[in-house]
Amino acid sequence: MKCITLGLLASAVFAVALPAPRTVVSTQAGARAELQAVLSAVANAKRGARLFGACAGCHGLRAEGSAExxxxxLAGQHPSVVAKELVDYRYGIRWDFRMERVAASHVTPFAQDIADLAAYLGSLPPAPTGSFGDGEWVAQGRRLYTTLCVSCHGAEGGGSDARFVPRLAGQRYDYLLRQLHDVVDGRRPNMMAIHDSRLRKLDxxxxxxxxxxxxxxxxNDFNQRAVTGSTRTRR
Ligand code: HEC
Ligand code: HEC
Known part of the structure; x- marks a missing residue:
């Protein structure tokens, strides 16, 4: 409890000023310990499905996300990634005022809850998102992805549960584009620095x-092709 209070205090400090080194250490250590507790819990996806009722209003009934x-x-995202992101929001290591509230210790109190939610979401087949760009720059995107990103996120954009690398294939266009800009603008502090150094060179x-x-x-791992909403430019 004391540790979590310290963590919240630390995130408040983090939001207004550069953190003192000790603050960062205690926040990171708290987050690491909590993530460890989540990962060692025996997850119950059925219970996660019930807990997801509190998330569906924002993330959609089938966890397909929402433009509004x-x-x-979140459907089909790796459990390790869902768990790490929730813990990061809780400790103010990733910023978003809505998710920081959702992940606060009095709302989602137990490591078990996070483990159950992550297991449920990881098991959900992807629902069509309906979110794509206009197709004009897809070919450039493919080339850039193959050169700059494929080594970690994989040839099919599947990421890795074991290495905490998010699945990007079939993620919403509106969300992805915002994350890429957020990285360059310094608003996604929990992303590996390689993102900033590679993405800031792009127009x-x-x-x-x-x-x-x-x-x-x-x-592909769910044996289902993405519904593009447009037949114009798949790749
Ligand atoms: C009030 C709206 C709202 C609710 C309720 C909500 N979320 Fe979110 N969630 C968001 C927003 C907005 C983002 C994107 C924030 C950002 O850009 O960092 C997000 C992002 C996430 C992410 C990060 C995904 C990724 O790919 O990195 C996870 C995981 C997540 N939410 C899980 C949940 C879970 C589990 C619940 C229910 C316990 C939940 N959310 C409830 C609004 C909400
Ligand atoms: C060295 C490995 C590595 C490379 C190279 C890399 N990534 Fe990542 N990426 C990661 C990891 C690990 C995360 C999870 C970060 C976290 O914990 O928030 C991530 C997260 C992301 C996210 C956030 C996903 C979400 O659901 O919020 C996006 C978007 C992303 N990467 C895009 C890219 C793109 C585009 C490139 C190429 C320009 C790239 N990455 C290159 C390892 C990598």
Whole structure:
């Protein structure tokens, strides 16, 4: 409890000023310990489905995300990634006032809850998001992805549960594009620095192409092709 209070205090400090080194250490250590507790819990996806009732209003009934709510698709995201992101919001390591509230310790209090939610979301087949770009820069996006991103996120954009690398294939275009800009603008502090160094060299069209390309990638591991909403430019 004391540790969580310290963590929240630390995130408040973080929001207004550069943190003192000790603050960062205690926040990171708290988050690491909590993530460990989540990962060692025996997850119950059925219980996660019930808990997801509190999330569906923003993330959609099938966890497909929403343009109006600015939310990502969560269906089929790796459990390790869902868990890490929730813990990061809770400790103020990733910023978003809505998710920081959702992930606060009095709302989602137990590591078990996060483990159950993550297991449920990981098991959900992807629902069509209906969110794609206009297709104009998809070819550039594909080239850039193959050179700059494929080594970690994988040839099919599937990421890795074991390495905490998010699945990007079939994620919403609107969400992806916002994340890419957020990285360059310094608003996604929990992303590996390699993102900033690679993405800041790209122009608007190239960022657009990356997001568009990824939003159209089919989810092969779920044996289902992405519904593009447009037959014009799959890749
Ligand atoms: C009030 C609206 C709202 C509610 C309720 C909500 N979310 Fe979110 N969620 C968001 C928004 C907005 C984002 C994107 C924030 C950002 O850009 O960092 C997000 C992002 C996330 C992410 C990060 C996904 C990624 O790909 O990195 C996860 C995981 C997540 N939410 C899980 C949940 C879970 C689980 C619940 C229910 C316990 C929930 N959310 C409830 C609005 C909401
Ligand atoms: C060295 C490995 C590595 C490389 C290279 C890399 N990524 Fe990532 N990426 C990650 C990891 C790990 C995360 C999860 C970060 C976190 O914990 O928030 C991530 C997160 C992301 C996210 C956030 C996903 C979400 O659901 O919110 C996006 C978008 C993304 N990467 C796009 C890219 C793009 C585009 C490139 C190429 C320009 C790229 N990445 C290159 C490892 C990498």
């Amino acid at each position: 709510q600015w939310t990502p698709a 608007m069209e190239e960022l657009n192409g990356l997001a568009d390309y990824l939003s159209r990638l089919p989810r």
